[in-house]
Structures are given as C-alpha cells and as structure tokens.
Amino acid sequence: MIITIGPLIMMKFVTLTAKEYGVPVTASMSPIMVDGTGMCGCCRLTLHTEEGSVMKFACVDGPDFNGYEVDFDEAIARGRSYFEFERRAHDHVCNMYKAADELKSGKNA
Numbered sequence: 001m002i003i004t005i006g007p008l009i010m011m012k013f014v015t016l017t018a019k020e021y022g023v024p025v026t027a028s029m030s031p032i033m034v035d036g037t038g039m040c041g042c043c044r045l046t047l048h049t050e051e052g053s054v055m056k057f058a059c060v061d062g063p064d065f066n067g068y069e070v071d072f073d074e075a076i077a078r079g080r081s082y083f084e085f086e087r088r089a090h091d092h093v094c095n096m097y098k099a100a101d102e103l104k105s106g107k108n109a
C-alpha cells in the first residue's frame with residue numbers, strides 16, 4: 001500500500017505508477033484545504049467510484065481517499081483558478097519590498 005501526500009501533480013503520478021502495479025493508494029487531499037470547516041469550498045473534489053462520480057470535500061469527507069478514484073486533473077485545474085491573481089499579488093508585495101529597500105538605500109531619493 002502507498003500513502004501519498006504532497007503536491008497534486010506528484011500524487012497524480014504516484015497513483016498512476018502504483019496503479020500499473022496494482023498497488024492500492026491512499027491520497028491525502030489535505031494540500032487543497034484552506035479553512036478546514038466545509039465552508040469555503042476550496043477542497044471540493046470529484047471521485048470516480050464504481051457507483052459513479054461523486055463530489056466530496058477533503059476537509060469533512062476526508063482528507064484521505066482512494067487515490068484511484070480522485071480526479072487529480074480537475075483538482076489541479078481548480079488550484080490554478082486564481083493563479084493570475086496570486087501572481088499579481090505576489091509581484092505587488094515583492095515590488096513593495098523592492099521599493100522599500102531602494103528607499104532605504106537612497107536609490108529612489
């Protein structure tokens with residue numbers, strides 16, 4: 001048995017590799033959790049079970065799931081939803097630090 005936890009892309013390929021050898025995989029989906037209360041919806045994921053596809057929340061229904069059933073591609077796509085916003089926020093904060101450093105060093109005077 002394999003237990004995988006970490007970046008979604010890693011867990012996806014751990015699961016795909018294990019599946020080739022028929023090794024059961026437990027995937028911990030805690031990396032996609034934010035508030036952990038079932039309120040924010042960030043940890044929503046789809047499982048493709050023998051009975052059909054079902055929606056779950058990692059924080060209230062998991063966080064551990066059968067890796068074979070987790071739709072990692074969907075989870076990865078959802079994780080990228082705010083990528084552009086996060087990049088701009090990151091750049092904004094970094095530029096604030098850079099401006100502060102330049103101010104301190106007298107470059108911007």
Ligand code: FES
Binds near residue numbers: 033035042060
């Ligand atoms: S972490 Fe927010 S709903 Fe699960």
